[in-house]
Structure formats: C-alpha cells, structure tokens
Amino acid sequence: MLRHPRTVGAVWPTSRRAVDDLLDMGDLGGAGVVVEFGAGTGVYTAGILRRLSPGARFLSYEVDGSLAAAVARRLPDRRLEVVNASAEKVGGHLEALGRRADVVVSSLPFSTLPAPGRRDLLDAAREALVPGGHFLVLQYSRTVLPELERRFPKIRQRFSPLNVPPAFLFACEAP
Ligand SMILES: C[S@@+](CC[C@H](N)C(=O)[O-])C[C@H]1O[C@@H](n2cnc3c(N)ncnc32)[C@H](O)[C@@H]1O
Known part of the structure; x- marks a missing residue:
C-alpha cells in the first residue's frame, strides 16, 4: 500500500465476511470459468476455490510479482x-482457452486508478463475460457506479x- 497506493488502494485485506457477502452474489459453484482481478493477499482467491466445482478453470x-508468487505458493490447486x-x-x-468467463470477481480500487486504465479494465470485464454472466465488484465508495451502469x-x-472500511458490493449482469 505504501509503495503503490493508487493500485493497491486498501490498507487491510478484505474481511472473510465481506468476501462471502460478495461471492454470495454470483453462482461460483455453477461456473465453468472464473476470473479474478487483483489477487492481492489471496483472500478472495481462497474463497473462490472453496466454492468452485472440481472441473472449473480459474x-x-x-x-x-511477489504477491502473485506468494498466492500461487499458498494455494496450490490444479484449477487455479x-x-x-x-x-x-x-x-x-x-x-x-476458447471460452468466456461465467463470473469475474474484482476488488481493484477503481476510484483511485487513473481513468484510462480504469476504462480498459471495465471494458475487459464486460468483454470477458458470457451473456448473463456476473461481474462481482467490491468498492469502498459508490464512485464507480455510473461507469458500471454504462456497461x-x-x-x-x-x-x-x-x-474495515465498510464495503459497497455490486453484482453486474453482462448483457
Ligand atoms: C485492494 S487490493 C485487494 C487485494 C485482495 N483482494 C485483498 O483483499 O487482499 C488490489 C490488488 O489489485 C492489484 N492490482 C492493481 N491493479 C491491477 C491490475 N490492473 N491487474 C491485476 N492486479 C491489479 C494490486 O497489486 C493489489 O494487490
């Protein structure tokens, strides 16, 4: 957080309760392909793995690089x-892979990311999803909501x- 405040955007990892609240908003158990934006310390990654079916891809x-390596080491799983x-x-x-995602989960700090990068990430999430798939988003404010509503x-x-701090959760359905 001190080295990269705008891309990390949070002092504490998300609480287990908020992770569960967000993941409850999508059908992870029925998903064939799941994507996560921003693994961080891996709290969502572990929560997603707990819900995924045996044949799913994640x-x-x-x-x-150091966070990515630490998560891969801590959560060895052939689906991930x-x-x-x-x-x-x-x-x-x-x-x-020849497939689109059924669920994309994001805890990226959209409100502090530079606007062009934020737009590219939101477009990438929409394009990644099958019609009717869900983009599950955790934020610490509602600032990004108008940009989600446009897509x-x-x-x-x-x-x-x-x-800590309290979180806003959005489940966005792909058109
Ligand atoms: C708010 S932290 C959340 C991490 C994790 N979900 C948690 O609660 O511990 C955001 C994470 O996204 C990563 N990140 C930022 N921009 C990214 C991008 N464009 N693509 C992938 N990861 C990104 C950061 O390095 C950081 O680890």
Whole structure:
C-alpha cells in the first residue's frame, strides 16, 4: 500500500465476511470459468476455490510479482492459474482457452486508478463475460457506479458493514 497506493488502494485485506457477502452474489459453484482481478493477499482467491466445482478453470490476475508468487505458493490447486499481469490482458487468455468467463470477481480500487486504465479494465470485464454472466465488484465508495451502469444494464447492490472500511458490493449482469 505504501509503495503503490493508487493500485493497491486498501490498507487491510478484505474481511472473510465481506468476501462471502460478495461471492454470495454470483453462482461460483455453477461456473465453468472464473476470473479474478487483483489477487492481492489471496483472500478472495481462497474463497473462490472453496466454492468452485472440481472441473472449473480459474484465472487470477495480480500485477505485483511477489504477491502473485506468494498466492500461487499458498494455494496450490490444479484449477487455479495465478497470472502475473494486468487484468486487462484477460481477453487474450480466454481466447486461447476458447471460452468466456461465467463470473469475474474484482476488488481493484477503481476510484483511485487513473481513468484510462480504469476504462480498459471495465471494458475487459464486460468483454470477458458470457451473456448473463456476473461481474462481482467490491468498492469502498459508490464512485464507480455510473461507469458500471454504462456497461451493465442490470446491477444488484449490497452493503457489507462489518468490513474495515465498510464495503459497497455490486453484482453486474453482462448483457
Ligand atoms: C485492494 S487490493 C485487494 C487485494 C485482495 N483482494 C485483498 O483483499 O487482499 C488490489 C490488488 O489489485 C492489484 N492490482 C492493481 N491493479 C491491477 C491490475 N490492473 N491487474 C491485476 N492486479 C491489479 C494490486 O497489486 C493489489 O494487490
């Protein structure tokens, strides 16, 4: 956080309760392909693995090389590939897989990311999803909501008060 405040955007990892609240908003158990934007310390990565079916594929993107390596070491699982690259690259990787994602999970700090990068990431999430798939987003403010609404006509919202700081959760359905 001290080295990269705008791309990390949080002092504490998300609480287990907020992770569960966010993941409850999508059908992880029924998903064939799941993508994570920003593995960080791996709290969502572990939560997603707990819910995934045995045959599912899971791509988790993390730009910080040491965090990516630590998550891959801590969570060895043949369904999971931790990719040390920006999540905007997801389109190319899914094309190689020949499939789109049923669920994309993100805790990226969209409100502090520079605008062009934020736009590319939100576009990449929408393009990555099958129609009816879900983009699950945790944020510490509602600032990004208008940009989500421009790309996703249907959005469910929840508030998770027992996180530090309290979190806004969005489940955006791909058109
Ligand atoms: C707010 S932290 C959340 C991490 C994790 N979900 C947690 O709660 O511990 C955001 C993470 O996203 C990573 N990140 C930022 N921009 C990224 C991008 N474009 N692609 C992939 N990861 C990114 C940061 O390095 C950081 O680890």
